[in-house]
Amino acid sequence: MSKRKSKETSSVNGECISQVQRILRERFCHQCPNGKLFGVQLQYKHLLELLKRTTIHGESNSALIIGPRGSGKTMLLNHVLKELMEVKQVRENLLQVHLNGLLQTNDKIALKEITRQLQMENVVGDKVFGSFAENLAFLLEALKKGDRDSSCPVLFILDEFDLFVHHKNQTLLYNLFDISQSAQTPVTVIGLTCRQDILELLEKRVKSRFSHRQIYLLNSFDFKQYLKIFKEQLSLPTEFLYKPFTQKWNKNVQSLSEDRTVQDVLRNHFHCSKDLRSLHMLLMLALSSITVSHPFMTGSDLLEASKLYRMDSKANIVHEFQKFIQRKAHSMYNFEKPVVMKSWMRLQHFNFSFSSSESLSQKRSMVDKLC
C-alpha cells in the first residue's frame, strides 16, 4: 500500500526525502543544542542556576558532570550555555575557556590555551609565551588581580576531566580550584568526565578545594521512556515544509512504535546499552535505507539496521572462511607455504589465535604442522 502511495507522490518527494534525511542526520550526529533533553531536567536546572550565580552574582563555583559515554554531558552543558547566552547581562560579561583533556595533554599546553582563549597573549608582547613557570605566574597574577565585583567571571570547561588528573602534581586543577575558593576573579570550573571514581583520583588538597558538586547523568529511564524517546527522535518537526508528508511520516513513526517487531528490536537494543548515542546509530542505519521509492521506515528496516549494528566482524570472517573452505574447487594443499603463513599471521592480527603469547618460532612450527 505504501508503495503505491509513494509512486503517486514520488515526483514531489524527491527533494522532500533528502530534506528529511538532512534534518534527522543532523539530529543524530551533531550534539546540537536545538535538540531536546530527556530526563535531565533537574540536572539542567541545577547547572543553569549555578552558572547564573557565577555570571550575575560573581560567585565562584566548581562542579563535575559525571556520566557514562553518550549520556549527554556535553549536550546538557551546551543547552545550559545556550540559554545562558540569551541573557544580555551574561552575554556581555562571561568569558569562556574550553579545554579538552585529549588536546591539552599537559599543563603547559593548557596554560597557553587558557591565555589564548582569554585573549591576554598580546598584552605584554610575546613575553607571555615564555617559560612554563613564567606563564603560570602570569596567569595567576592576572586572575588574582580581579575581584568579585568588578571583573568578568570566567567559565572554565574541562572536557575529559579525568585526563587532567594525570598532569604533574595536578597543578592546573589545584590552581583553578584554589581561585574558585578564594576572593579573586570569579571563576566556575566545570569538569566533564565519564569516570565514576573521579573524586578518588584527585589529590587530597585538590579534592578539598573542589566544592563537591557532582551532577550525575545516568540514563535513568525505563523502556517506555525509551520508546518515547525513539518516537520523538524520529518525528519530523511540525514546521517542516511539506505538511502532508510530515503528517504521514509522523503517523508512520507512531505505528512503528506500536509494532511488535520494532519493539522487540528496540528492547534488545535497550538491554544491550541504554545510551542514546547507540540509538542514534541504529536510527542512522535505518534512515539510510529510506529512498524515494521507499519513503517510509518499516520494521524490517530497523531489524536490518539492528543486525548491521550488532554484527560481529570476527564472526563474519569465520563465516566467510567456512564458506571458502566448503567450496570444492579449492583444497588447502594447493597453496604455497608462505601464503598459508601470511594468512595465519593475518588471522592472528584479527585476534583469532588464542596463542598470542607464543613466539614466532612456535607459530612457524604450528603452521608447519598444519601444512
Next chain:
Amino acid sequence: MNTRQQCKRIYSWVGRAKSSDQQLKTFQYRGVLIKSERSLTEMCILPGEFVLVEGENADQPFVAKLLKLYEDGSQEKHAVVQWFSRITELPLNKRKLLQREVSPQEIFLDKGPGYDTDINVETIIKNVKVIPLAPEEAVPVRSNGKQIFFVKESWDGKCFKPLSPGLLSELKEAEKKKRVGSPSPLTDCQVFPSDFICSLKTETDRVTRSTMKTKNFQMEIESRHSASKSSLSKERHSQRVANGINTPGARKKLQLNSPTKSRNKLTGCDVLELLVDDCDALEALEPSATKRTVTFTEILGSPPKISRTNGEPDSPLSIRGDWSKLAETIRISPYRRGQDSSLKAKNLDGKDDDTWHLNSRNEEEETEERTRESRRTTKQAATSKSNSKSDTNLAEEQELKTRSPVVIPRSHRKCVQKTTARIAEQLRFLNISEQDQEDDYLPSTDCSDSSSSEEEESMVPSTPKRKTRSSTKLSTPKSSRKPSDTTPAKTPRNASEPRTPKTPRNATPKIPIRNQATEKPANVLEEARLRLHVSTIPGSLPCREEEFQDIYNFVESKLIDGTGGCMYISGVPGTGKTATVHEVIRCLQEAVENDELPSFQFIEINGMKLTDPHQAYVQILQLLTSQKVTATHAAELLAKLFSTPGPKRKTTVLIVDELDLLWTRKQDVMYNLFDWPTQKQAKLIILAIANTMDLPERIMMNRVASRLGLTRMSFQPYTYKQLQQIISSRLNHIKAFEEDAIQLVSRKVAALSGDARRCLDICRRSTEICEFSSQKSTSGLVSMAHVMKAIDEMFSSPYINSIRNASLHEQMFLKAIIAEFRRSGLEEATVQQVHLLFFFKTWTLAFVLIV
C-alpha cells in the same frame, strides 16, 4: 651585587686613628679610602658625606649619610650611617600618603626604627651627591646620567614630614662641606655660628669691592653698598632707595637682566658676579639655601671660588645655619604667606615681562614710585637679629597691599595682560636650556618682602621663581586671586612634570572589567550563601585561637630579636592552616603600623603554584627585590643575600605553602630554605605548611630535617562544635538556618573529615536546595531535610545508583562476576569463566521469561 663581583675594592683608613674609645676598644677615623682594583682610582670618603651602600638589588644601592667611621677590636671596619630611603623601599600602601608623583631621584630621610645603622665599611660603594630641598621646591628633572639624589621629606615609618629647618640646614652643611672639603679632605670643617654678623659684614665688603672692579652695571648699587654698610638694615634700606621699585617683583627686573642673560656662558667675570649675587643673598637674609647650592655648583669649577672657600670656609655655613632658623620662625604664619605668595604671583608676572620686554620703560616709571617705596621700607629698619620680626611685619604689610591693589601701578598690570602668553613660551624655553645647569630651585616666598628683592635679583633668571611660585600657590588654599589662578598653566613645572615616563615594564594584564555590576544578594538565603562562601574572609578566625597565639608569639619573638627561625605547620586540608597564618601576618602588620614591632617584609610562595621546585628561588627573589633571573642565578643571589651581613635589612617572613611539593631528589631547595634562617645575618623567618605531620621524617634527609628544627604545630581536624561555631560566626546572626540543621552539618562533616571547606560547601548547597523548594517549606529557613539532601548529594557513592541504572546486559555481567567470585572464593576470575557464567545466566533468564 653585580658591581661587587665585577670589581673588587680595597678599603683603607685615611690617616691615623682620630680618637679611640678604651672601653669599647674602638678607634675612630677621619675617613676611608676606597681603591678600585680595576680602574685604579681612589676615592676618599669622609663622615658627613653621602654614600651608596650595597643592597639586595644591585641596580638600586641604598643611600646613606656617613656619620662615623671606626674600627673595632677585631680589626673590622665599621661605619655608622643615617639611612635614606628611596621611594621603592617604602611600603606600597604608604606611598600614597605623599599624594604626588615622586621622581626616582628623590629620597627620604629614614627616621624609622628597625634598620641597623652600623654597617660594614666594605659595603660602601662610593660617595654620591644628595641635595636637600625645602618643602616647597620641586624636584628638578635631570637629564644627565650622573647620580644625584634629592631629599625633601623625612619618613618615620608612619608618615612623611618635610625636613625640619634645622635638619635641612644640617644636611646643607654636609652638602657644602663635601664640596668645600673635597679638594682637601683633611680640612676639618666646623661650624661657628656665633660670629654670624661679623662674618657677614666682611663678606659683604669683599664682595662689593670685587664687583666694583668687574662690573660697571652694578656700580651704582655697589657704591651705595659701600656707603652704607655700617649695619645691615641700613644697607638694605639704602639699597631699596637706590633701586626704588614699587613692588618687590618689579624691582627685580632691572638687575635681573644682565645676569640672566650672561649666565649660560659662565665666564670668569660671571662667576664673580654670581659670587656677588650669592653674598648679596646673604645680606638679604633669605633662607633659600638651596639656591645657593646652585650658585656654588657653578662656581665650583672656577678658580676664584676655590681660593676663596679655602681661605674662609666658615662664614657661609654659619650664615646658612641662621637662615634656616629664620625660615622656621617665618613659617609660623602660613596664612599670611599664602596671601603673600599670591600677591607675589602677580608681581612676578609684572617683573618677568619687564625683564624681557620693558626694561627701559620701567626705569622711567620707577623713578616716580621710588619715593613711595622708600618711604614704606624705611619702617623696616631693623637689625639682622630682629629680622624675623620684621619679616612678619612685612608679611602683614604685604597683606595690606593685597587688599589695596592700588599700590601696584596700572602699567604693570597691563603688561601682564599683554605678554603672559609670550612669557610662558620663553620660560619654557629657558627652563629647558637651563635644566642641566641648575641643581635646584628654592622658593623665595619664605620671606618674600621687599628685603628679598636683592637676593632674588641676584640669584637667577625668572624661571625657577615661577616654578616656586606655582608650587607655593598650589599649597595655599586660601588665596583665590585671578592672576595666580592662571599662572600654573603656563609654568614650566607643569610642562616638565609629565615628562617622567611611566615604565610599562610592570604592566600586568588582568581580566577585563565586567560591564554590569554584580547583583547584590536579594534575600536572606542569598546573603547567607555569600557569607558562607569559602572565599569570604571572615573578620575573625574562630576556633584557632590557640594555634594563632602560638604562631604569633613565635614570629613576634623572632621579629623582636631580629633573628631567624623555622616553623613547620601541618594538618589535613581544610583545617585553616593558611588562613591562620595569613591572619597572624595581618595582625603583625597591624602591630608594625602601630609601631609595636619592627617592620618586616612578608612574602609567600606556594609549592603548588610553582612549575618546578627550583622556581621557588626565582619567586622569592622576585618578591624580595623584583629582579627576574633564572633559577640557578636566583639561588646564588639569594644565598649571597642571606649569608652576607647586608645593611638595612628588614626581617623577612616567608610562608612556604605546600612544602612537600618542593621535594627534589637532592632536596637542595628544602635544604637551602631551612639553612638560610640559621645564618646569623639572614633575619629570615620561615613558616612551612604541609599536610602530613611526619613529613620531615618521611621525605626529608636528616640534614634537612634537623635544620627545620622541632618547632612544629599540627592543626587538628575541626570538631563538630568548632564547625558549628564557624558556621554561626560566618552567618553572623542572619537567620537562614535552623539550629538543628547547622548541628547536623557539622556533626556529619566532623565525622567524615573535619574539613571546614566541605562544611561550608554543604551549607551553601542546602541553601540552594531550600531556595528551589521554598514554595513548600513555610518558614523559608534551611531545615534538616534540605541539609540531608545536600549531604546525600555530596557524600553518597555514585556506584549503587549507576549500577541500578545500567542496562540489563551490563547488570548481568556484573552478576556473573560476583557469582564467579563466590564460586571460586577468590577475588579474581578469568574472562572465560565469567563469559560462560554470563551466558548461563542469560539463558536462564531467557528461560524464565519464556516460561
